[in-house]
Amino acid sequence: MPPAMTDLLDIWAAHSPLAGHAPDQITVDFLLPTGIYIQLDVPREATIQHIKLLLWKQAQSFPLFPALGEMESHMFECVNQAAVHEELEDETRRLCDVRPFLPVLKLVTRNCGRAERLLDSKIGVLIGKGLHELDAINDQEVKDFRIKMFRLSEERMQRVQMMTCTEWLQACFSPQLEPPAATAVTDGVNDRAADLKVIIHFDQPYLFCANALNHFQICSVSHHNVLPFEKKSVFSHCQSMGLFFHIFTFNFFPLLNVFFKKTHADESHFSVQVRAGLFHGTELLCKPAVSSESSGQRASSEHTWRDNTLEFDISVCDLPRMTRLCFAIYAVMDKVKKQKSTKNSHINKYQTIPWVNTMVFDFKGQLKTGDITLHCWSSFPDELEEMLNPIGTIQTNPYTENATALHIHFPEYSSHPIIFPPFDKARGGKKFYIELKEIMERDPLSQLCENEKDLIWTLRHDCWENFPQSLPKLLLSVKWSKHEDMAQLQALLQIWPKLSPRDALELLDFNYPDQYVREYAVRCLRDMSDEELSQYLLQLVQVLRYEPYYDCALTHFLLERAQGNRKIGHFLFWHLRSEIHMPAVSVQFALILEAYCRGSIPHIEVLKKQVEALSKLKSVNELIKLGTIKNARSKTKEAMLTKEAMMTCLRQSGYTETLSDLHSPLNPNVQLSGINVERCRYMDSKMKPLWIVYNNKLLSGDTLGIIFKNGDDLRQDMLTLQILRLMDLLWKEANLDLRIVPYGCLATGDRAGLIEVVSSADTIANIQLTSSNVAAAAAFNKDALLNWLKERNSGDALDRAIEEFTLSCAGYCVATYVLGIGDRHSDNIMVRSTGQLFHIDFGHILGNFKSKFGIKRERVPFILTHDFIHVIQQGKTGYTEKFGSFRQYCEEAYLVLRKNGNLFITLFALMLTAGLPELTSVKDIQYLKDSLALGKTDEEALKQFRQKFDEALRESWTTKVNWMAHNVAKDNRS
Structure with a gap:
């Protein structure tokens, strides 16, 4: 091994003595319950069970060995990387995966209930938060929720055991997410606590x-001066x-x-x-x-x-x-x-x-x-x-x-608890006013003035009869500081027709905290197919933040659907686990994860394999970062030595076994069989993402690529790709297939996650640079892209590729304009050999375009360069019929999105507390309202879009200048 390589491995060993390229044997100190101390060299790749066997054999020659009793009655404890005690109940784990803070293992006597302790240990490792941390929380709400979830999980697992093989396969490995026909819509009265009465006598005022x-x-x-309470509901006399x-x-x-x-x-x-x-x-x-x-x-x-x-x-x-x-x-x-700086002078x-x-x-x-x-x-x-x-x-x-x-x-005011009473059921009726129609058709961001709120509330029964979708605006018109209004609203809510699941999503926003409203919304969501639920799962997890109590209708709904369909359970698990490190939701998400695992025990090992694989990839990434720091002065030497270290690491048996034969976190329907180490590499950007290539037995020898990022927040990319996927769905519902490529993206932890590699694709920058010897001129070669497609397609295949390019270009023009996606340089736009154009890297959305020295670098509403037009028109000059069709696709696509403008606004509003850098307030969502021209007629909106389309064509030369600068900078870096 070269000396420099040895130095690199020494750095890694110093950084983490139980990971990466540490020696094959580790000296471990064992502390026995008999007071005996034993030091022993053990294989770092050995399982905890094997290590215990080695220790037991060695301990036979030490005093007090008979006092230990049976080996199975003991287990190891260690101090983990988080500096807390961890019980190693799961003895199938390897020492290198456990990674104790110090190589010290303490042998302790097991308590009764080993199976339960083993399950608790597995769940704690899986969710990233030891259950002993939840046990230590002195909060009755936490305790009650866990007891209830434990009981429900046991009932769930008993039902699973009673399933036939076919039923179990459909639940866990359903090839389609669509469930049986939806249940009928009912208008029954909510009978929860309908007869609850609170009878308390008070003789002093309620206060804090x-x-x-x-x-x-x-x-x-x-x-x-308050009249004494009679023996009736406390709230009726306050x-x-x-x-x-x-x-x-x-x-x-x-x-x-x-x-x-x-x-x-x-x-x-x-x-x-x-x-x-x-x-x-x-x-x-x-x-x-x-x-x-x-x-x-x-x-x-x-x-x-x-x-x-x-x-x-x-x-x-x-x-x-x-x-x-x-x-x-x-x-x-x-x-x-x-202040010295004018920026902070005030x-x-x-x-x-x-x-x-x-x-x-x-x-x-x-x-x-x-x-x-x-x-x-x-x-x-x-x-x-x-x-x-x-x-x-x-x-x-x-x-x-x-x-x-x-x-x-x-303070306590009585020996009896004061319980919030159920609403009284009261109704009144008013005449229908035509003014309601205009108000009800407004988008969710439109503010209601007090007169409009009064009108809506006065005509609430007309809203119920004629505008059921107006429920959110009615709720915003309720005087929540008047209990009479609340009582009438609750009565009306009992008979309100069910909204469509898409419309009901808005009711889970922070503006609608009422418990009965949120329960009504969840009842509407129950009509969602599993496929539709998967589409909105990201938002449904985020709005759990708005739930003030752990035990709520939304939590029960998500657990029920996740435990009934493994694919939903898979993504619910990762959406929750990826944010378990956030203090504001750590306990809440841990409780839900624990409940899911207890009710889906067969899924634990599958998910555990994925968690372990991601931990290994993180170790490899850290190794690469250490190597690049050491060799920062020599880029060529850095690349050679670091890639060699990466491959050496991936070839180790511990890494090979952990990273092979697992379900892809990006898509649980995809089985990742084994790593093709020779084709793996790391990418030349700040966080050194890993480019991992898998052989795939199910795809006739084809390979699958995933990118592992450690240090970048992928949640904004994940949201943007989800919206692109929804746009694709809405267009297809309107019989418009624009060949969108919403590749997989999944946040898996604190600034960590995975991105799917789209096969047979290259960036516009690479296509241009390979067609020219001069980087500065590459961006202005309008034939480069068309020639690239011609090299990969001929005859009818070329016609199909150009049609794919035309449709996809139209889709992404409209999508990037509506979403305000910025930083559109030539390395952020790619083309597949089959012709599909698609965008990547969504670090700037909602009109947050990049600027330099106060000057906007992007001056076009969306990217539509003349070399794109050159491909669409198959190299012909002048605007042909092909260009006319392309423009028509764009306009049709825009009108479809406009019809669903409220849905897009709702989905972004539900993400406001997620902590995304460019989505922090309602002001950010205003961009969507403007780009979709909500509040205008279709004719007015189409006129606005056509102006933007012409502007994109007219100013496309500025895009080419930006691309030229990007190509030159890229060429200099290489």
Whole structure:
């Protein structure tokens, strides 16, 4: 082995002694329960079971061996890479896969129930979060949810055992996702808790008593004039009972240091205020309560308020079931130091430090009581109006060490729990007004004025009879701060006709938090076929963030459908697991993953194989990054040595076995048989993605390629490709097949994931560069693309290829324009040898076009260059009939998307809290409304699109200039 190669392997061994190219034998320290310590060399590729056999044989020569008893009654423990204890119950795992933090294994005696412990161990490894972490959570909601899911999972597995072979195969390996005929639509009344009554006697008002910062105290409160409650539902006698609480002092907290460093504020003096608001979705139920300014200095550890009462102008009986109590703590500065940079020269007087949200009612519908500690999240918004964050999580910050602790006391008012009552059933009827039609046809982003809301609410029964799809607008017109309106809405909801599943998706948005509304939406979703559910699964996982309680209708629906169809279960698993590292959803997603695994035990080993394979690919990627750092001065030497190290690693038996014979995470219907090591490589970009090639026995010797990325967030690409897939479906429903290539893309972890390699395809840049000896001139060779297709197709095949190119070019022109996809250089557009054009790499969407020195680099609405037209017209000059057909395809495709504009807006709105860099607010989605010309007639919209089409043709020379610059830069890098 070359000396440089040895150095590279030494680096890897130092980086991770139990992975990659470590020695074949590892010295492990074994700690026995008898107090005996044994050091032993074991094969790094050995299974835990084999290592235990080796230890048992060695231990026979040590004292106290008979006291150990049976070998099967013991198992190993270690400290894993996350620095927590891990029980190695699953002894089929290899030591190199376990990767303990240090090569120390402790032998411990097993408790009873080995089968259950083994299953728990497998699930913990699979979901990426040990179940002991969930066991340690002292939260009754978590405990109740796990108990319920455990029972349901057992019932599910019992049903699986009773299935016939055919039924089991259909559930797990169905060749089609379409289920039997959908169930009939019913309008039955929801009988859940219909007869629930709360009978409590009160003689004092309902209130919150809270110190809003680090030290809460129970304090005396002023009583309003309130009639004593009779023995009826508490909410029917709360008309004048106001909501208020007190704030006192807080101790200095570390986040102020971050605040002053960030804002360069005057540290000599500042004051602190507390802002609190009650929200139903994004609707503020009443005016926020704001404290007076505290007095104090930075050096002081305590701040006090003169007026410590915060009061809300709302009656308790008018609080909706899903009311959120949102807090923000912010500093008020007297002076702000001037910034050297003009970019940050203006700092707002108000600077938020921590924020936190909580529900007023708990998961059982009971008014919260007692002391609650909320650890705050940090943010620094620029505007006072944004301080309260109702769309933010209701989970508290798990990183408690540096988080401000907000202690809230919910007082107890009675020896009986206060439970939110069921709505009364009341109806009224009004005359139909024609003005409703215009309002109901507006897109979801259109704001309703107060007069329009009043009109909709007045004519709610006409909406029910004539505009059932108007339910979202009716819900936005409800006065959620009036319990009478809520009661009438609930009664109306019981008889509301079912919406189509596509229309019902909107009701899962954050704007519709009401429990009964969301349950109604899920009932509508039950009419979805499995194929349609798969299409929208990405959004349905994201809107789980909007569910304040773990046990909800959406969670049950997703688990039920996932456990009934393995392909849905596969993608539900990966969508959840890829975000398990996010603190705001970590517990919620872990609970759902645990429930899925317990109800789909046969699927565990299949998924476990995929998780292990991805772990191996990550190790290879880390090896490559280390190698490129060491040899950064010599690119040629770097490429040679690093690729050799990569292949050496992939040839190791541990890697070969783990990476072979597994279901592709991108498509569980595809079996990846074995790696073609000679054709594997890594790509020359910052994160060094792996290009892995698989032999595939099922495809007559053809190979399959996947790209593994570690360090890039693929979720925005995944969303864009999902929307492209939906566009393709909508066009085909309209008898328009535009030959879209929505290749597979899947996020699998924290900034990690897989991308499908499209076979027999090359980039426009490579096609142009291979046709010219001069990189600068390559972009202007209009014959390059047509000649490339001619080389690969002849006769009728060439005609078919040009037709494929024409259709696909039309589809991507319209799609990239509607979605505002930017950064369209010649390496981000590819062509298959069969003629299909397609786009890749969607790092910029919704009109976020790249610029340099303040100048837009992309000046066209979509890419339509003259060399594309040259191919469409088969090399003929002037605009021919072929070009006319192409333009007609574009216009037809655009009109189809316009008809489904509300659906696209809904899907993007449901992704707002996913944390995508270019989809953070409703303002971002406004681009879709503008590009689809929603609110205009088809004629007006078509006129707008034709103007954009002409602009794309007229300004195509700017695209060629950008491509020339890209080709030159690429040529210089190589």
